[in-house]
Amino acid sequence: MRDHKIFQSMEKFVQTPYVQDLIERALAYVRAGFPVHFRGPAGTGKTTLAMYLAQQIGRQVVLIHGNDDFSPTDLVGGLQGYKMSKIVDNFIHSVLKTEEQLNLRWQDACITEAVRNGYTLIYDEFTRSKPEANNVLLSILGEKVLEMPIVRKGERYLQVHPHFTAIFTSNPEEYAGVYKTQDALRDRMITIDLNHFDEETEIAITVAKSGMPVEKAERVVRIVRSFREKGKYEFTPTVRASIAIAKVIHLQENLDAGDPFFKQVFIDILTSETCGTVTIGKTNGNAKGSTARVVEQLFDRYYS
Numbered sequence: 001m002r003d004h005k006i007f008q009s010m011e012k013f014v015q016t017p018y019v020q021d022l023i024e025r026a027l028a029y030v031r032a033g034f035p036v037h038f039r040g041p042a043g044t045g046k047t048t049l050a051m052y053l054a055q056q057i058g059r060q061v062v063l064i065h066g067n068d069d070f071s072p073t074d075l076v077g078g079l080q081g082y083k084m085s086k087i088v089d090n091f092i093h094s095v096l097k098t099e100e101q102l103n104l105r106w107q108d109a110c111i112t113e114a115v116r117n118g119y120t121l122i123y124d125e126f127t128r129s130k131p132e133a134n135n136v137l138l139s140i141l142g143e144k145v146l147e148m149p150i151v152r153k154g155e156r157y158l159q160v161h162p163h164f165t166a167i168f169t170s171n172p173e174e175y176a177g178v179y180k181t182q183d184a185l186r187d188r189m190i191t192i193d194l195n196h197f198d199e200e201t202e203i204a205i206t207v208a209k210s211g212m213p214v215e216k217a218e219r220v221v222r223i224v225r226s227f228r229e230k231g232k233y234e235f236t237p238t239v240r241a242s243i244a245i246a247k248v249i250h251l252q253e254n255l256d257a258g259d260p261f262f263k264q265v266f267i268d269i270l271t272s273e274t275c276g277t278v279t280i281g282k283t284n285g286n287a288k289g290s291t292a293r294v295v296e297q298l299f300d301r302y303y304s
């Protein structure tokens with residue numbers, strides 16, 4: 001993805017002491033030449049921090065998202081250039097000329113491009129890619145060389161550019177569609193563990209992303225946080241739930257907390273599949289209903 005698109009999302013980047021502490025630690029590791037890995041559950045700000053860090057580093061950015069289908073070729077590069085053309089003669093119908101050209105040329109893929117030019121690589125959710133695909137990173141991060149595939153004639157080893165930096169993110173709570181990080185790879189990066197934001201940061205992000213005034217956003221965030229702390233949900237509601245509730249309510253001008261829709265927004269968003277459903281204790285048919293009752297109680301407590 002190109003830089004200006006990546007950095008557009010940084011315009012409302014919030015810096016509280018919690019966020020600043022993370023940035024300072026990460027920048028210290030990067031300056032000492034280490035790859036940084038933000039590890040944490042969904043919605044804890046991993047990707048946003050990675051992008052902000054990349055912006056601070058000030059080099060061109062290559063952003064990739066881990067993918068089960070990735071092969072080493074997708075990351076390092078391969079030979080490309082097959083061309084086939086068909087010429088049909090409109091006057092002599094029996095004439096059909098087919099021309100095939102095999103003109104293979106090496107094409108760098110994203111990691112090679114970043115390593116060669118000293119870009120900053122953000123590898124988001126890297127544990128979604130197979131270890132076989134990610135193996136290429138071992139020598140890049142360890143010995144600072146990229147071993148090129150045999151088909152890349154002439155250039156067997158590429159020295160890693162001194163300005164190359166790698167930033168990784170992963171979610172240790174994901175269990176479907178992810179692979180265990182190889183010990184050797186984990187050993188070559190410095191991992192910073194993230195958890196849900198502190199209250200001050202969650203309020204600041206909610207205000208920045210929704211436009212809601214602070215006094216109102218405080219109450220929204222407190223309900224979401226109390227709900228989060230209440231129990232073991234299958235998916236814990238994240239800061240995205242606070243942002244979504246605040247956005248919807250803020251857009252409804254003059255909506256009073258006594259209006260049934262006001263409460264319904266909390267129930268819909270906090271019980272929805274996207275922001276944190278549904279299993280308190282054992283899953284059963286009433287799970288959603290009981291979750292809704294928890295939200296209602298919290299709402300009544302904070303808005304009475």
Ligand SMILES: Nc1ncnc2c1ncn2[C@@H]1O[C@H](COP(=O)(O)OP(=O)(O)OP(=O)(O)O)[C@@H](O)[C@H]1O
Pocket residue numbers: 012013014015019040041042043044045046047048049171205208209239240243
């Ligand atoms: N420092 C910040 N300033 C402003 N907004 C932020 C900040 N950190 C996170 N956010 C917002 O919080 C939400 C979650 O952040 P982000 O997507 O970075 O989390 P994540 O851990 O990468 O989540 P996931 O694992 O689900 O992809 C996003 O809407 C993001 O814009």
